[in-house]
Amino acid sequence: MTGAQTNKSICVYNEIGKLRTVLLHRPGQEVENIVPDYLRRLLFDEIVYLEQSKREHDQFADLLRDEGVEVVYLTDLMEDILGDQKIREEFLKEFMIEGKAVTRGLQEALTEFFGGLSPKDMIDKCIAGVRTNELKHIKPKSLGDMVKNPYPFYLDPIPNLYFQRDPFASIGSGISLNVMSNETRNRETLFAKYIFNYHPRFQDAKRWYNRDKTHPIEGGDILVLSNKVVAIGISDRTDPTAVERVAHHLLSSEEGFETVLAFDIPKKRAYMHLDTVFTMVDYDQFTIYPGIEEPLDVYSITKGKENELHIRYEYEDLAVILKEHMKLPAVNLIRCGGGDRIAAAREQWTDGSNTLAISPGKVICYNRNYITNEALRKNRIEVLEFDSYELSRGRGGPRCMSMPLIRDLL
Numbered sequence: 001m002t003g004a005q006t007n008k009s010i011c012v013y014n015e016i017g018k019l020r021t022v023l024l025h026r027p028g029q030e031v032e033n034i035v036p037d038y039l040r041r042l043l044f045d046e047i048v049y050l051e052q053s054k055r056e057h058d059q060f061a062d063l064l065r066d067e068g069v070e071v072v073y074l075t076d077l078m079e080d081i082l083g084d085q086k087i088r089e090e091f092l093k094e095f096m097i098e099g100k101a102v103t104r105g106l107q108e109a110l111t112e113f114f115g116g117l118s119p120k121d122m123i124d125k126c127i128a129g130v131r132t133n134e135l136k137h138i139k140p141k142s143l144g145d146m147v148k149n150p151y152p153f154y155l156d157p158i159p160n161l162y163f164q165r166d167p168f169a170s171i172g173s174g175i176s177l178n179v180m181s182n183e184t185r186n187r188e189t190l191f192a193k194y195i196f197n198y199h200p201r202f203q204d205a206k207r208w209y210n211r212d213k214t215h216p217i218e219g220g221d222i223l224v225l226s227n228k229v230v231a232i233g234i235s236d237r238t239d240p241t242a243v244e245r246v247a248h249h250l251l252s253s254e255e256g257f258e259t260v261l262a263f264d265i266p267k268k269r270a271y272m273h274l275d276t277v278f279t280m281v282d283y284d285q286f287t288i289y290p291g292i293e294e295p296l297d298v299y300s301i302t303k304g305k306e307n308e309l310h311i312r313y314e315y316e317d318l319a320v321i322l323k324e325h326m327k328l329p330a331v332n333l334i335r336c337g338g339g340d341r342i343a344a345a346r347e348q349w350t351d352g353s354n355t356l357a358i359s360p361g362k363v364i365c366y367n368r369n370y371i372t373n374e375a376l377r378k379n380r381i382e383v384l385e386f387d388s389y390e391l392s393r394g395r396g397g398p399r400c401m402s403m404p405l406i407r408d409l410l
């Protein structure tokens, strides 16, 4: 069966099967609300130039469309559901509370402000954030409305939303609705919550994790290696307890997954998710950042007796672990930066290892990582490139920016 024929809204049983439908978010005004004082808290290292980042993002979307992929935008899905007055009110209430706009006077002013907006403008504004100079009259009703506060936002911007890989993750015919590790990204998962609760297109999607849980897990750590094996990073962002919970739900479902490989990678900003150091590019080929090979620990999780999980430390090298669990004759690891230490570190920083496969052996990459791209081509991988001056400043690449909804089965 091809993905085009599935009647499921989510169908992701591999990393490389022909990509049919993908979810993106085009960067918008939220990026213009990144200021130096709050850079780090917003998880950016630099200010992004919006116009150029839009051009680059459009190139990315066009490449996908030229390959026959249906590109769905998060804001369009949200617009569809915010037309319903009841859902709109429920959403706004939750959005304000989670955005820490809790004082009475402020909530009333924000409700009035958003009340005058179309669903499209409302969702754009929720993402962009609300500056204090945008609300004219707040009737002070709580102490918090009265005291002076130099902070420039009533609602913070959500600038990491263009990294659609992270707030939820498609696995099989369901999703892991994630708990984000940093508060600044938590409201991103609210959009996914509302889409999966209310959008008619997605009512059949199963859940492997939910945003009301305590332990964080982010989509950049989740790789569906095959219809039997899922890899999940234990990283700066993903906690082992969350990995275990997702494994428990997946392995006890009817989906057919048999093993979760937990990759314990160094907890470091440069490689905050597994997909910044490891991605799959073909049936038996992967990219890897050499800097993680030495410290990497891998655990295999399988179904044990009586609903318990069986967890085992894997002693072999990564290539052997992958070969055995994926039942492949051999596995080739393609090193970021062609294996050169300096080039590898430099290109990993701009997401050289973060490829998005659109079919087996065909990937989309940033053009700036030319040494890694060359290494991929030497291994007979077809590489499609696009500009990457600005988008890369957010520390994410083509895989981070996309969430596959439907891929062909292999």
Ligand SMILES: NC(=[NH2+])NCCC[C@H](N)C(=O)O
Residues within 6 Å of the ligand: 042, 043, 044, 160, 163, 165, 166, 185, 219, 220, 221, 272, 273, 275, 276, 394, 395, 396, 397, 399, 400
């Ligand atoms: N899947 C990924 N690697 N996403 C990268 C996210 C980058 C984003 N600025 C963050 O720090 O959260």
